[in-house]
Amino acid sequence: MTNRSTGMCPFSIVYTKIPNSVLDVIVLPKCKSKSASALIDNYTEFLSSIRSKIYSANAKYKPDADVHRREKLFKPGDLVLVRLKRERLPVGEYSKLGKRKWGPFPINSKINDNAYIIDLPEEFNTSHTFNVKDIYPYVPPDDGATQTHSVGTDDFLSGGE
Template identity: 75%
Template sequence: MTNRSTGMCPFSIVYTKAPNSVLDVAVLPNCKSKTAATLVENYAEFLSNIRLRLQAANAKYKSEADIHRREKLFKAGDLVLVRLKRERLPVGEYSKLGKKKWGPFPIVHKINDNAYVVDLPEEFNTSHTFNVKDIYAYHPPDEPENHQQSVSTDFLSSGGE
C-alpha cells in the first residue's frame, strides 16, 4: 500500500529490495567494489528524494493548518479571560454547566508567542502560565444606553384615541 506523502510503500523505502539484500551503508564506503559503491549512491539519492517528498507533504499540511490558525499576541497589562479546565480548578469548584472562562485578569509578562504568565488570584491555586489557546482577549461590555421613552400624557388622558 502506497503512502500518500511519499508515493511509495514503506517497505520499499526501508529495504529498497528484498530484506535479505539490505546493505549497511556505513560499512560500504570502506568497500572497493564498484557495484557496491553505485548501490550506495543510488540508495542515497533514493533517500534524498523521499526526504524531499516528505518535506513537501509537511509544508502542504502546515499551510492547510495555518489557514485555521489565529495569531493571538498580548502585551503585559492587557486584560484577558482564561479558560480553566477541570484539572486547574480548586477541588469541588468544577461543574460542567459552570463557566469555562474566568477573568478578566492582567497579563504579567510574555514568555514567548505561545505562552503568557497571567496574574491569577491565589484562590485558584494553579500555575499562572497559560498557553495562548487558553487565553482570550477581554472586551468590556458596552455601557447600557438609557433609552427611556417618555409616554405622552395627552395620549393617556384622551382615552387612547
C-alpha cells in the same frame, strides 16, 4: 500501499527494500555483503530524498491549514479571560455546568507567541503559564473602567460563561 506524501510504502522506507512476496521467501539467494560505507551512503541519500518529499508535501498542505489558523498576540498588561479545565481547578470544584472562562486577569509577561504568564489570584493554586489557545481577549461590557476582583471559593460553583 504507497503513502501520498513520500510516494513509497512505509516498509520500504524503514527497510530500504520492497517487502518480500511469497516467491521471494521460497528462493532465498546467497547473500554477499557489500561494504558498509556504500550501504550507509545509499541509505543516507535515500532518507534525504524521503525527507525532501515530506517537506514538499507539508509545504503543499500548509496554505490550506493556515486559512483556519488565527494569530493571537497579547501585550503585558492586557486584560484577558482564561479557560480553566478540570485539571486546573481545585479538587471537587469542577462542575460541567460551571464557568469555563475566568477573568479578567492582566498578562504579566510573554514567554513567546504561544505562551503567556497570567497574573492569577492565589485561590486558583495552579500554574500561571497559559497556552494561547486558553486565553481570550477581554472585551468590557461597557465603556466604564474594568476592575479585576478576587475570586472566592463560592464563585467556583456559580454558573456562567
